[in-house]
Amino acid sequence: MIKLFLRYSAFFYSIIIGLLGWCLIYAFLPVESIEPIKLKTISFIGLNYLALIIGFISFSFKIKNDVNHDKLSFVRLIKITMIIIGISYVLRWIDLFYLRDLSFFNNLKYNRVLNNLNFKKSNFVFILASIIKSIYFLPFVLAFVLKIKLKSKLGLISCLFLVLPLIEAALLATRKPLLEVAIIVVICFLLFRKSPINKKSITVFLSGILIVLTLSTVFLFSRETKGEESKDIYEHLLTANYNEILKPKSQVVAYFESENHNDLLKFYSFTIMHTGQYFIHGVYEFNHIIEADSLPITNGANTFFIVPKLLNKTKLFNKIDYSNPSPRGSVYLTAFGGLFIDFRWLTIIVMFFMGVIQKYVYQKSKQSIIYIPILIYFLIINVFLLILNYMRGAGTYPFIGFVILLIILKLVRKIIHEKSISS
Numbered sequence: 457m458i459k460l461f462l463r464y465s466a467f468f469y470s471i472i473i474g475l476l477g478w479c480l481i482y483a484f485l486p487v488e489s490i491e492p493i494k495l496k497t498i499s500f501i502g503l504n505y506l507a508l509i510i511g512f513i514s515f516s517f518k519i520k521n522d523v524n525h526d527k528l529s530f531v532r533l534i535k536i537t538m539i540i541i542g543i544s545y546v547l548r549w550i551d552l553f554y555l556r557d558l559s560f561f562n563n564l565k566y567n568r569v570l571n572n573l574n575f576k577k578s579n580f581v582f583i584l585a586s587i588i589k590s591i592y593f594l595p596f597v598l599a600f601v602l603k604i605k606l607k608s609k610l611g612l613i614s615c616l617f618l619v620l621p622l623i624e625a626a627l628l629a630t631r632k633p634l635l636e637v638a639i640i641v642v643i644c645f646l647l648f649r650k651s652p653i654n655k656k657s658i659t660v661f662l663s664g665i666l667i668v669l670t671l672s673t674v675f676l677f678s679r680e681t682k683g684e685e686s687k688d689i690y691e692h693l694l695t696a697n698y699n700e701i702l703k704p705k706s707q708v709v710a711y712f713e714s715e716n717h718n719d720l721l722k723f724y725s726f727t728i729m730h731t732g733q734y735f736i737h738g739v740y741e742f743n744h745i746i747e748a749d750s751l752p753i754t755n756g757a758n759t760f761f762i763v764p765k766l767l768n769k770t771k772l773f774n775k776i777d778y779s780n781p782s783p784r785g786s787v788y789l790t791a792f793g794g795l796f797i798d799f800r801w802l803t804i805i806v807m808f809f810m811g812v813i814q815k816y817v818y819q820k821s822k823q824s825i826i827y828i829p830i831l832i833y834f835l836i837i838n839v840f841l842l843i844l845n846y847m848r849g850a851g852t853y854p855f856i857g858f859v860i861l862l863i864i865l866k867l868v869r870k871i872i873h874e875k876s877i878s879s
Contacts, residue, residue, distance in 0.1 A: 484732075
């Protein structure tokens with residue numbers, strides 16, 4: 457078992473970090489839950505973690521070497537992915553700024569309304585572009601793995617691709633891309649850059665966390681502030697619906713309601729408190745609904761609603777409903793909560809096969825670096841299992857985008873092979 461742990465340490469560490477991180481935040485965060493954690497909740501979460509691990513360790517795949525892969529140099533591979541993803545982003549921006557009428561001059565909440573309201577104007581091509589652009593991190597990861605200097609032209613451009621999702625994040629005040637980009641960079645350094653831990657690396661790491669948390673709170677304030685309410689932003693956020701299940705302690709609320717504290721200190725105190733609450737409240741939300749009456753079984757339409765959403769766009773089928781049936785609305789229920797709505801206790805089987813798939817991708821990444829970015833995405837999902845359903849909605853885009861990219865690369869290799877034979 458120790459040899460297995462060491463050989464696949466990234467998988468096991470991703471689970472440990474998620475669990476340990478949740479427990480540490482819970483231990484130090486000044487909040488109190490309205491309801492005690494039920495045994496049913498703990499059992500469901502524990503059994504699903506166990507199923508994921510058993511699925512991972514139960515199978516071993518014989519990966520055949522792809523002899524044609526070398527015909528495309530790694531550098532050419534990165535360049536091709538950059539072109540494909542770059543075109544996808546251009547189409548995405550046409551969709552957002554032209555078809556959906558979004559603008560940086562609009563109120564951020566108004567942009568979010570327009571984005572949902574004008575979704576019907578987007579055709580299948582633009583949605584496909586949105587899917588493919590979700591693998592924006594692939595050039596950076598490949599360049600990092602190949603140890604291409606980040607100061608080189610190719611390395612610099614690969615870094616710029618990490619900035620692309622932040623444009624849409626700023627447009628819609630969405631915080632998830634900020635966190636995702638930061639985690640991708642951290643994972644790459646931990647797995648592939650064996651640099652010693654020193655004062656410089658610690659300073660850079662802490663500075664990065666500070667920047668991400670600051671921007672995250674700025675986005676939140678910008679999104680939630682409405683004219684005359686701007687001075688009461690703390691009161692507004694402290695009464696948001698997720699505070700109904702996991703609320704800050706009374707002395708914490710009194711601190712933010714007081715006008716006698718330094719604004720900057722209050723801002724960062726709230727940033728830490730809110731971020732911690734963001735990380736752990738999903739478990740309590742799931743705990744609250746696990747025995748809810750008349751909670752429908754959605755058979756995957758809750759987590760993977762993007763599938764019926766895309767099928768509805770083709771107009772080839774009768775319209776498929778993919779509304780969110782959670783009695784708590786849009787609050788996070790953890791990955792386990794979302795899958796519970798979809799499959800109830802059959803989620804254990806889903807998690808088992810998720811472990812099997814991860815094992816395949818892990819072993820495949822040892823043979824071909826093109827699989828490393830999607831492996832990293834799986835590691836992110838593992839870290840966030842107790843926090844949010846990272847696979848829900850657009851969270852499935854990278855998997856679909858990755859498969860599309862593999863098909864495109866296979867076609868490109870075939871064309872190059874045929875040209876080499878004809879010449």
